[in-house]
Amino acid sequence: MKSEDVTIIGAGPAGIAAAIQLKRYGITPLLLEKEEIGGLLRNANLVENYPGFPSGITGSRLVNLFREQLQRVSILPAFEEVKKLYFKKKIFLVETRKKTYPFRIVVIASGTKPRGFADFVIPEEVKDKIFYEVYPILRARKKEIVIIGAGDAAFDYALNLSQNNQVTILNSGQHIRSLPLLLERAQAVSSISYHKNTRITRVSNNSQNGILLECKTLGNTWKSRADYLIFAIGREPQLDFLSEKVKQNFRALVKKGVLYLSGDVKNRNYRQTAIAVGDGIMAAMKICRRLKVVCS
Numbered sequence: 001m002k003s004e005d006v007t008i009i010g011a012g013p014a015g016i017a018a019a020i021q022l023k024r025y026g027i028t029p030l031l032l033e034k035e036e037i038g039g040l041l042r043n044a045n046l047v048e049n050y051p052g053f054p055s056g057i058t059g060s061r062l063v064n065l066f067r068e069q070l071q072r073v074s075i076l077p078a079f080e081e082v083k084k085l086y087f088k089k090k091i092f093l094v095e096t097r098k099k100t101y102p103f104r105i106v107v108i109a110s111g112t113k114p115r116g117f118a119d120f121v122i123p124e125e126v127k128d129k130i131f132y133e134v135y136p137i138l139r140a141r142k143k144e145i146v147i148i149g150a151g152d153a154a155f156d157y158a159l160n161l162s163q164n165n166q167v168t169i170l171n172s173g174q175h176i177r178s179l180p181l182l183l184e185r186a187q188a189v190s191s192i193s194y195h196k197n198t199r200i201t202r203v204s205n206n207s208q209n210g211i212l213l214e215c216k217t218l219g220n221t222w223k224s225r226a227d228y229l230i231f232a233i234g235r236e237p238q239l240d241f242l243s244e245k246v247k248q249n250f251r252a253l254v255k256k257g258v259l260y261l262s263g264d265v266k267n268r269n270y271r272q273t274a275i276a277v278g279d280g281i282m283a284a285m286k287i288c289r290r291l292k293v294v295c296s
């Protein structure tokens, strides 16, 4: 078995699980990751539904354990972003900035990307204060942070950041779509405030090194300042790197057993770590059978 047989795009829970399971069959995949190991899980405040951790575990601690397990089976991810995935003459060509790799089999475990947004323009000078995940600002202290959203992610982000900062959640509608237990926890934290029926209409640079927000609650306009603004308004599959030919032949390639989708990238509303891990393991088992490697 040559390592060029299988590549995995994305080292989140799905990609990591696929890599570990492939290694059990003696197949060493190339695990390609554009950022860091762990994917979206790095943002989770407290994971309470992943079996084996009866008191829950923070996303970052769980990611550390995943990283440790990858190291134990000697899988070192290549930190390269897949720019394009081509399929030519029965071979996948995986293009990164460094090189183009040929592979027989590809596992796409690239997760999701933030949903597009058009309510207001984000000026260039505040772009470094705008985030779509909390992971990059988990060390923030004494900051004013505004989160746009009303789902699990918005409330989970708020709980995570409220330990050391003042957090405001803005919901453009009036219904909350978060798990009731996250909502109850957020309601019990004095450093979290919540405004329903509130939209941001304009964002600009604030002279005191922050962001000036113009908001509208029903008919009333008001202004606020923030150090950071976080979007938690939903996510969609990250498949930007598919070439036209791969897109057109997608189903046939999946049916043929040379292309696999694992984890959040295919799970629509069922985006959970345990499901992503199970998907990754299942992809590896199917690959094993396809390559006729001894696997039980």
Ligand SMILES: Cc1cc2nc3c(=O)[nH]c(=O)nc-3n(C[C@H](O)[C@H](O)[C@H](O)COP(=O)(O)OP(=O)(O)OC[C@H]3O[C@@H](n4cnc5c(N)ncnc54)[C@H](O)[C@@H]3O)c2cc1C
Pocket (backbone or CB within 6 Å): 009, 010, 011, 012, 013, 014, 015, 032, 033, 034, 035, 036, 037, 038, 039, 040, 041, 042, 043, 044, 045, 046, 047, 048, 049, 050, 080, 081, 082, 083, 109, 110, 111, 112, 152, 153, 156, 157, 238, 241, 262, 263, 264, 265, 271, 272, 273, 274, 276
């Ligand atoms: C705030 C929050 C709280 C959560 N809490 C829980 C919880 O309590 N319990 C639970 O089970 N789940 C929770 N989740 C969900 C969980 O994090 C996801 O279901 C899980 O991370 C999905 O794993 P994945 O591997 O499919 O995708 P991801 O974790 O999104 O990983 C995809 C990886 O692919 C990489 N990638 C993407 N494109 C490319 C490319 N072109 N080239 C190379 N690499 C690429 C990304 O950088 C990323 O590392 C939470 C999520 C969030 C945001």
